[in-house]
Amino acid sequence: MKNRSLLRATRDVYVLADKPNSTSADSTKYWSIKIDGLDPADIRCAVNHLREKQLENAQTHEERQALKATSLYDSIAKSLGAKSHRHWLNEEYPKIQKFLDEHGMHTPTDLIKWQFRPGFCDALTARRLADRFFSSELPLPKRMFTGVGSYLFAPSGYGRMDVQEVAGQYFDTDEAIYDYCVALAEQRVLRAVHMRDGCQLSFLDLTGRTLMLHAVSEFIGSMYCLIGDNLMDPMIKEPVMRSYNMSILEKEFELKVFHLFRQEVESSNDGWVEVIPLPDNSHIVFLKGKNGCFDWIIRDQRDEKYSSNNLYPFFRKEELPSAISQNKLDAHLYFSTGRWQEELEHRAEEKHYLNGGTVRTWPGYKKLIEKELFAEGYNTPRVITGKTNNYFVPHRLDKYCLMVSPLITIREFFEFYVKKDWGQTRLERAREANWDIESNLMSVNSDPDQSLPVSVTWLDAIAYCGLFQRETALPVRLLSVDEWRQIAPPAKPDQSALSALHTIERGGSGRRPRDSYWEKRGWCVEGSDRRFGKDSSDCYSPNGKLLFNSNFQLFSNNEGLDFVESPGFGEWLGDRRYEKSALIAAAYADEKARSSIESDSHSITYTLREEGLKTGFRICYIANADA
Template sequence: MSKNSFTQSTILGYLPLKKFHILPIYGLEPDLIKQSAKSTFRDREKISYCTLLNALVSRLGFKGGFSNFINEYKQVLKPFLYENELKQYANLIQPRYPSNCLNLKHKRQDLSESLFFDRVHTPKKIFTGYNFHYDKYFDDGIGNYNFNIKGKFGLQQEPWDDCCSSNVDLALQNPTRQIPLRNGNETRSLIDIVIGADFPFIHSGFNLLGDQLVQPKNKASIFRIYDNDKKSLNEARFHCNKKMSLFSQRIEEINKGWVDVLPFNENIIFLKGENGEYDFIFKNQRDEEFDHQIYAPYLKRADIPKFEDEYHFNRWLYFDFKGFKQKELHEAEAKYNFSRGKAPITSYPSEFELLKMHLSDDYKKTFKISKISKRLSGFYNVKFKNNQTLMISSLISISDFQDFLDANSSYQKDRIAQTSPKGDLDNLSSVNADEDTSLPVSVTWYDVLAYINWFNREHQIEARLLSLEEYNEISPFSQIINENSGLKFLPQQIYMIKNGVRTPIGKPNQEFESNCLSFYQENGVKISGHPPYMAEENFQNLKLKFTDINYVEKHDLQYIDSRFFSEWLDRQTSIISKTLTGFYNYTSVLKPSLTSTGKYKGRKTGFRICYELNDE
């Protein structure tokens, strides 16, 4: 990415273009349009200054290229500003006055997406709170919203109670009653005291999903609250709605913090404040620059395989998604909570995971997962319950990974520069010092991505890592139970492999086993147990080797029978092959250290890959 110098530092938003270029928007004046084109965040493909100028004005709704924009600016845009008394630009979205209230503010991107992609009717006014003095009404500087007011002034509602709104009822009976504040020098109306105490619930409704902050109101209020029990959720919504309605009533009475909404063309909407102040938003507006190099300094973008969705999905969301992301996330969270039923939340999905699940159909239209008929050596055919057939590899060996390093000298050179103690990647040579190079390799997450990307180029396929669900289905250490019938499926035959001898067994041995790994000093002397604390450079130089290694086999695939060996899975996580727990021994959905091979835990972390087989 490259960026030219520019004279104005205030960026109002970003506009994504095709070919992954990004235009920072400074304003609508011709000189600022030119400055945006000069300051473009360019991707790898070249694009001319003239092309950027024409693309920018086109995306802002002006036809005829930049030369015609000059005429439109003089003959249409300037008269529009004059007629609507829009005299000087000002930020009308960011609140100006400091407050102890919770974070009540809109993102510019949310405002843009709501108006351009979600609303049938453009509202006349929107509350942004830009010049609203929260401190004079709902927050006295000492935190009214955390002030326990139960039992005072006739108020009986418990703090943080989402199943009660009796304070609202009392406030509506006598809204102007003056209540002394704790500092003893000021009073505040009862209605403001109640709103201040309920600010956590106001926060859940401070959004543009519904019409609680717009005029006129054409649809109901919507709250970002979630529950897997519909009755409890409906009750919470009822009380939140009363609290938010009180807030809406009050801000309409005070008549501060509101902006007029003035559409200019299909791609620009102006916002009008007080005293001739104006702001504007534009279609496809983004709040931040997209970071292509999310794995720097460990990987270049070209090293990231397609299956690694953290990059590719977020890139699609930034450059290609046309919609209201806040609404999609709200629907995703609601759907997730209902889908889990009564099951407790052991690990709530990230915003990325929720959105990816919710938008998966739209996202998948942008790429084709190639099914291939060829059966690569070292891969085994496995049929899953959903009728999907995967070709799954054996654990990638030390020699397999060395082939990748030999073919990618630049990666190997860059990786050495990032190896501890200069960087924070584990030393690969010391953790793969086994004389038998057919043993499983131990690598970091970044090494896995680089290897798979190279492997896919070499074989013209789209191999990937297994998911947690897929791994649990095929693992010999898991028990699959039909929850509806209570019947167990007949298991795939499982074998124990010890010293090369393959023996059928009913189920894997669950007794405690000795560690299959040992540390060695640089001179080859074996260390008893885990080494003591030492300088990082000295620890990285210690060798970690397999000693007595046993396998369990299922589907012709071998799994190491040890709690000291993990496998990398997708979604940036790993699983201990024997216990099916995560890096920290209790859940496999939390991220381990992506720069580690597991060495500091006395463990190795390997991986296997898979691809979808066209067996029709």
């Protein structure tokens, strides 16, 4: 294999390189430069590409100096652990070639992305590994389990019911399932023939231990992290789980599942990689897999290009409301070097619960991290405010006056929809972004009464915010989770027969429930077939229509602002993580029921029609200090 191909990147790799001759700090101190590999030709291409894009916009002497080619070569070389570009060419690069040959590494491979990881598992990324290897102050392990090459969770759809079928008896607790499976830990108990897409195996025999791990696979997500030594060998530190607010008994059970997981992955070399630092270079670590496969990680590596608009290309920057395009914190987290971000998130979330926080009072990662950084001396960005407007209802919160609109109506939204030809634009932008967006908004907005709340995707709500700001100069946005909880009225007691909620009587094979869960809840959404919630075939039909029914009711907070009292409606909030956003509903009386919808696990491209829900929104902004 040619040297350039040998050292090619197997994923997008961005390095943080000092801007030559720059006196700036923080996010303007570095260039974020994409490199396609470690070959000198890759470095030349990276510099040429950066200069082509940036020189035409360089206006000051300092900006032009920061794009000098020879200085950029040195900056990239230093980010790779060399003293200069010349040192990289003459010393480090030849050393890497010899190093690969000595260790039998000859096939570049992505050894990080586990194709068949279990559900609720966040993917490992190169940045997460870089933070752990270079910024945690923890010793490098000899090996780590990434999962690549492991078929442990390749079977699809196997769980608790399968344990009971194998045992021929019913287990009423996970502990009982655990006891049964552990007794058969090494015995093959089931042949799994339903495999996940992309798996080349036609079947996989499951032991009692692996069947147990499938039965409680949701626990694995909290273990598949890099904070402790959960995935490391040797395992020196105690395991650290990314699970919170658990009882002692729940923690004890989780620990038993973890030990079972370790026993299983340690029984094979599948999924493990050797961790080998490049000698006399504190910036590059190599991962070695089977059959000469290898990968590499760079200090302060990033997985994507920094963008002040991470919703591009669906939104152009000028289309975003200014309140959500503020990016000082995002830039700080992206360009800060030597920081272990996964540990920062974990510490922030742990403190939230230790200080009495609950799922219901969860403010989102961004707020929690900002609080942690503020304690370290980080200056939060200036809040954008606006004049008072009679369309909005003022709410006095702890430190500011929040102006909040009524729920946006079908009529209001579709005036914007028609005026800006948003129906066509949103579909074109979704194709450009490669997002599968709800294509037929009329399926959830065909109510005769156009003064009812509109139902849209999160992206549609943001588009409306952007237009509203451009027309009124008010810095509107969606409510945050924390703000919504402060202004929402207490949920009224649920009048439905709670004891019968999960007793669904079926009227014979192939028929729909006669006594539906959704109907018992007083669901305020039904299809054209008069079925409630998910019982309606209109949830899935391309031309189906979900409408509000006679159960739809409003109730007001102390300031007279209306909220939907009936189950079946949720409000989009501004809290977003990746391509998921928070959704919240006022209809649930108890914290557990309410928290089930209050999460950032809802796709920003869907209306949740397939769940028998309508999803609307309201807009808000912070009033000037003299309001």
